[in-house]
Amino acid sequence: MPDDTSTLPEPVHSSGTDARRIWFLRGVRTAFSVPGLILASAFIGFAGLAREAGLTLAQAVFMTGMVWALPAKVVLVGAIMSGASLPAATFAVALSSIRLMPMVVALVPELKGSRTPKWLLYLLSHCVAVTSWVLAMERVGGIPREMRATYYAGLGFTLVLTNMVVVGVVFVLAGNLPPIVSAGLLLLTPMYFLTSLWGSARERAGHVAMVLGLGLGPLFHTVWPGFDLLAAGLTGGVAAYIYHRLARRRATA
Amino acid sequence: MTFTAIDAWWWPFLFILVAGWLATDSWRFLGVYFGGRISESSDILVLVRTVATALVAAVIGNLIVFPTGALAATSLALRIGP
Numbered sequence: 001m002p003d004d005t006s007t008l009p010e011p012v013h014s015s016g017t018d019a020r021r022i023w024f025l026r027g028v029r030t031a032f033s034v035p036g037l038i039l040a041s042a043f044i045g046f047a048g049l050a051r052e053a054g055l056t057l058a059q060a061v062f063m064t065g066m067v068w069a070l071p072a073k074v075v076l077v078g079a080i081m082s083g084a085s086l087p088a089a090t091f092a093v094a095l096s097s098i099r100l101m102p103m104v105v106a107l108v109p110e111l112k113g114s115r116t117p118k119w120l121l122y123l124l125s126h127c128v129a130v131t132s133w134v135l136a137m138e139r140v141g142g143i144p145r146e147m148r149a150t151y152y153a154g155l156g157f158t159l160v161l162t163n164m165v166v167v168g169v170v171f172v173l174a175g176n177l178p179p180i181v182s183a184g185l186l187l188l189t190p191m192y193f194l195t196s197l198w199g200s201a202r203e204r205a206g207h208v209a210m211v212l213g214l215g216l217g218p219l220f221h222t223v224w225p226g227f228d229l230l231a232a233g234l235t236g237g238v239a240a241y242i243y244h245r246l247a248r249r250r251a252t253a
Numbered sequence: 254m255t256f257t258a259i260d261a262w263w264w265p266f267l268f269i270l271v272a273g274w275l276a277t278d279s280w281r282f283l284g285v286y287f288g289g290r291i292s293e294s295s296d297i298l299v300l301v302r303t304v305a306t307a308l309v310a311a312v313i314g315n316l317i318v319f320p321t322g323a324l325a326a327t328s329l330a331l332r333i334g335p
Contacts, residue, residue: 059265066274071312076273086254086268093276099312100277102305104284109293121289125281130309197309202302209303213310218318220311232311237304244299 023147027154030135036159039131042070043163047170049074053081057171064167068160069129072097098230102237103133110137113146120149127156137200205244212236 030036043064050060055077067073075096079089104125112121132155140148194214201207216232224231256268291298 056265059269062266063269063273066269067277069277072273072277076269079272080256080268083255083257086272089256089268089272090276093272094279097277097280099305099308100280101284101287102301102308104281105288105291106298106302106305108285108288109291109298112289118285118289121285122282125285126278128281128284130312134309194313197306197313201306203299205299205303206306209306210310213307214314216307217311217314221315221319228315229308229311232314233304233308236307236311237300240303240307241300244303 019147020150023143023151024154027151027156028158030139030151030155031158031162033135035131035135036162039159040163040166043166044170046070046073046077047167048174049077050167051171051174053077055080057168060171061164061168064164065160067093068126069097069100095226096229099233100128102233104128107133107136110140111148111152113149115146116149120153124149124152124156127152127160132156132159134197134200137202203244204247205240208243209236209240212239 046064047060050063055063063073063076067076072093076089076093079092084092107128108121108125111124132152135155136152140151143151197210198207201210213232213236216236217228220228220231220235256265258264291301
């Protein structure tokens, strides 16, 4: 994957509005990278699903901006299609989105500078979903600490806004898209996330967690559907953490 | 109280706001609250990272083994792929 933060001129000062604008624009540009295109292709599929479910154009675009995380939206559209009540739909979506909490907990200490305001972190957290999380975890290391929130603002909000446009455009045009095209586009997603998630790991335990999650996800999906992600994340995560503690003890012993 | 229960233009949007925005951003906001209280070098953050990574990997694993939509028409061998 090309490092698309390297070709813009180096900021002269480490702070100030010029540097801030440059890092914001670098974030914006990261949104128009291969992972950004792959995400947009997944939203093409979502627009088709929303149309099938009987949502209006405005509702589909509104949902994209407000919910953002794709799995949560798929659950919400599924609940709407099955005629679920508001409390039942809320519960299903909330259950599918618990994973967002540990993702944000892991990201916030990396984004936070000494002067980053709290409200900005709350605002930025809205952009957290798999793509922007993986991209940010992978790249913040090479960004000056005080510029990380700025960079993520450019990346996150560009992803949200462009995909609202993508959903709107595809919603209007849906039906003209050959199924084989969307199938081909969707096929890219797992392959891409596998490689970049591997690269974003901070320690060896991250690789252990990833391998465990990959196997446990489908396993729990068959034995405990509905709680599969939660169960796989907790079991795999705790096991990887135990591995981390044992490996460190062995290293210091 | 379903999506189509109330015949007013604002009801579907309120439905999306409560079942969609509130149900997802609550977790994100809780994450900012807890994340702001953990030091970057803290050992507990390793646990949070491994749980988050395992969760994301589980999403991908399910995507490969139990695909939805157009991907469901392709074979498992193709999805695990070269």
